[in-house]
Amino acid sequence: MYKESIEKLLELLYKTLKSRRYLIVIDDVWDTEFWDNAKLKFLFPNDNNGSRIMLTTRKEKVAFSANSCPPLHRMHFLDEVDSWKLFCEKVFEEDCCPLLNWRKLG
Structure with missing residues (x-):
């Protein structure tokens, strides 16, 4: 069950x-x-x-x-700016987040 x-x-x-x-x-x-x-x-x-x-x-x-x-992404410590950039590249396949309010949330 x-x-x-x-x-x-x-x-x-x-x-x-x-x-x-x-x-x-x-x-x-x-x-x-x-x-x-x-x-x-x-x-x-x-x-x-x-x-x-x-x-x-x-x-x-x-x-x-x-x-x-x-490719795989092998991690190393990132600062806040690089962390946000990586997130946007992987999720949105662009250099920046298309929604401004997502940037505030991130």
């Missing part, structure tokens, strides 16, 4: 995200089993509408396992 509930929840999430633009951040993944066993890469619809999934990990093997389109 628990497994059926989880599967229904995952199906609902997929249907909710379908045809919508979204940003999902999955933080601090430690092993490839999380990504592979949960079938997360198939959970999020790819409608070529600018949606993004950002995964953070300390382990290169996990990053390579989950990454469907290179």
